[in-house]
Amino acid sequence: MFTPDLVDALDGSDALTKRRHAAADRAVATGMPSFTEEVWRYTPIDDLDAGLYAFGAPGGAAGPPGLMAGVDGDAAAVVHITNGAVVDVSVQADGVRVSTLGAGADDLIGTVAPEGPDVFGDWNLALTSAPVVVSIDPKAVLAAPIVVHVHTDVEGLTWFPRLVVMAGRTSQATVIEHHTGGESPALICPLTELSVADGAHLGHVTVQELGGAAWQIANLCSDVGRDANLRIGHVAMGGAYARARIGTDMTGRGGHSEIDAVYFGRDNSTLDFRTFQTHVAPHTTSDLLFKGAVDDHARAVYTGLIRIEADASQVVANQTNRNLKLSPNAWAESVPNLEIENNDVQCSHASSIGPVDADQRFYLESRGVPTDVAEALVVRGFFDEVLDALPSEQISASVRQRIDELVSDAYFAVAVR
Amino acid sequence: MNGNSTHTLRIEGLCASAGGQDILQGVNLEVSSGRVHAVMGPNGSGKSTLAHVVMGRPGYEVTGGSVTLDGVDVLSLAPWERAQAGLFLAMQHPTEVPGVSAAQALAEALALRAGDDIPSVEQLERTRGLLEAEAAAVGLTAELVARPLNVDMSGGEKKRNETVQLAVLQPRIAILDEIDSGLDIDALRACANRIEALTEAGLGVLAITHFTRVLEYLRPDEVHVIVDGRIVDSGGPELADALEEDGYAPYLPEEPDVGVAVSIGGIGSSLAAEAGPSPAEDPFADPWADPLDELG
Incomplete structure (x- = not known):
């Protein structure tokens, strides 16, 4: 349970504590959401x-490497946050700094998202016990990624990971956020803020491979400056209910953002994505591609909004969501939306939900490829373009291999084929 | 796969419908190793349907007759089993398969043919090499044949890609569904030469086409005319010449009201469609055919 009185037990500057109380008051005033609200439609939030x-920060050991095997070795920095506590920080490269609560982080929390964006975001500000700020110096060019591991394995724990990435002017870096967990129930409500200063190039990848009993309600908020470039990758593989609300605010002229997501739902999981491509400044562009498969009794929800504000002329914004249903009991919903207040823009949105394309399957069969192999090839191929688009080749490779395993499992009931 | 033995695809009394509409109404045809048969007919005559039904494309219902390959009942086989048995369909509109290369797909097929469940790295490499060599033979670059199947390829490139796969798979009998559409004259010559070489090595060919142009290169042993889902005439190459002269008019019923013979798409000319029925009025319009492509 989370309540405002929990704020007093947390560390941080007086200014931060004051903001925490204000956030808790907002959260209490808002109350818990219901699926009758549009942004929670199709979700099991009422459950x-x-x-x-139980709220807490017991800490613990670092999580398993999972899909990140081999990535830490040559990373620019590695941070482990486990069960609400920062348990390890190591910085290997110049040009990047990692700060924590009471040690430089306090004033930077809320840089991009001073409030919300929903009640869980407000609770996150109120109750985050282990905020981490990653600052990339102006002009710094980091070839290796910065890796933040977020692990939860205490049964029944709820906590609020918060990561703030400050990409300085014309810097270049990639941050990978890795969420893992045990098989026991937990409620994790992360909030990530990405501040991309003018001319900076930032890549950010979330790799979510939580256990099957975990609930995750995540927010990602970003602000893209003038001529800056933000590439967001999102990989969602686990969780009982895993929600990611991802927003890109294009506030600087000439900025570009790209969001590419890969998801694969199995068993009884629900994967829920809400995206907001908000164009505030003119001459900004954004591209979004979400591709996922649902198997077994899994569910996937995608709702996306492209919002063009009145001053944002000469905007190009695209949004595509494609879903493959691998089982008759799987379910997916896709709701693209446009809200345009400027006529001088080009926007497109497309979405699809369906089984493996019969023509593609027949084409491969007509070459002599057995039906199940043909379908497996089509499903793997379906993910190809979005895997190629992820802003980390290492992650692309490991996720591609995981998808091969999942497809093999789905079609041949073997681990790898 | 051709070997020295003779293989025979036998189509007898084949009837099929799509969307509740009867399209094939008793087709008889026999294609054996090393022989080239051309099937020609006007729009909506059932040409493409014949190709699809023999290969087992979903969406058609076989309502009568039989298809056998060396005595084996083809119609009871899944499409991939038909391909493994030695049939190949070069499609009129090859499907784009994102993220799947020809090497991946063909390596699966060839591994299975060799009795292996999963293609080995060597088989994959070998398939890749075969594809590159065959691509060069029809003027395709190695890069193009390495792409996801048919993705971002022009119509002509797709047709050449079909020929490449045909040559790599070396089936017993190949059905070519309008292999010539979308090909320029050089590409047509290259593809036809490759196919002709394969027929000399024993491949049996059933070439479905609108136009006699491709037949100058494929040089059929027999030409069949299909109208309203039936083979209405068969003969030697001279029959194609007659069609070039007269079109399909001699085979078509007279329009009851107008009383003029209908000529659809004078062969080799797109100008001769004088009084062709619109697709909506044509009771035998093939719902699977692309009207633009059919009109050449």
Whole structure:
């Protein structure tokens, strides 16, 4: 359960504590959401009983490498945050700094998202016990990624990971956020802020491979400056209910953002994505591609909004969501939306939900490829373009291999084929 | 796969419908190793349907007749089993398969033919090499044949890519569904020469086409005319010449109201469609055919 009185037990500057209380008051005033609200439509949010989870920061050991095997070795910096506590920080490269609560982080929390964007975002500010700020110096060019591991393995724990990335002017860097967990229930509500200064190039990848009993309600907020470039990758593989609300605010003229997501839902999981491509400044562009498969009884929800504000002329914004249903009991919904207040723009959106394309399967079969192999090839091929688009080749490679395994499992009931 | 033995695809009394509409109404044809048969006919005559039904494309219902390959009942086989048995369909509109290369797909097929469940790295490399060599034979670059199947390829490139796969797979009998559409004269010559070489090595060919142009290169042993889902005439190459002269008019019923013979798409000319029925009025319009492509 999360309540405002928990704020007093947390560390941080007086200014931060004051903001925490204000956030908690907002959260209490807002109350818990219901699926009757549009942004929570199609979700099991009414099943959430926050009273079943205990707030805390017990810490613990670092999580398993999972899809990140081999990435840490030559990383620019590696941070481990486990069960609400920062348990390890190591910085290997110049040009990047990692700060924590009471040690430089306090004033930077809320740089991009001073409030919200929803009640869980407000609770995150109020109750985050282990915020981490990654600052990339202006002009710094980091070839290797910065890796933040977020692990939860205490049964029934609820906590609020917060990561703030400050990419300085004309810097170049990639940050990978890796969420892992045990098989026991937990409620994790992360909030990530990405501040991309003028001319900076930032890549950010979330790799979510939580256990099957975990609930995750995540927010990602970003601000893209003048002539800056933000590439967001999102990989969602686990969780009982895993939601990611991803927003890109294009506030600087000439900025570009790209969001590419790969998801694969199995068993009874629900994967929920809400995207907001908000164009405030003119001459900004954004591209979004979400591709996922649902198998077994899994569900996937995608709702996306491209919003063009009145001053944002000469904007190009695209949004595509494609879903493959691998089982008759799987379910997916896709709701693209446009809100345009300027006529001088080019926007497109497309979405699809369906089984493996019969023509593609037949084409491969007509070459002599057995039906199940043909379908498996089509499913793997379906993910190809979005895997290629992820802003980390290492992650692309490991996720591609995981998808091969999942497809093999789905079609041949073997680990790898 | 051709070997020295003779293989025979036998189509007898084949009837098929699509969307509740009867399209094939008793087709008889026999194609054996090393022989080239051309099937020609006007729009909506059932040409493409014949190709699809023999290969087992979903969406058609076989309502009568039989298809056998060396005595084996083809119609009871899944499409991939038909391909493994030695049939190949070069498609009129090859499907784009994002993220899947020809090497991946063909390596699966060839591994299975060799009795292996999963293609080995060597088989994959070998398939890749075969594809590159065959691509060069029809003027395709190695880069193009390495792409995801048919993705970002022009119509002509797709047709050449079909020929490349045909040559790599070396089936017993190949059905070519309008292999000539979308090909320029050089590409047509290159593809036809490759196919002709394969027929000399024993490949049996069933070439479905609108136009006699491709037949100058494929040089059929027999030409069949299909109208309203039936083979209405068969003969030697001279029959194609007659069609070039007269079109399909001699085979078509007279329009009851107008009383003029209908000529659809004078062969080799797009100008001769004088009084062709619009697709909506044509009771035998093939719902699977692309009207633009059919009109050449």
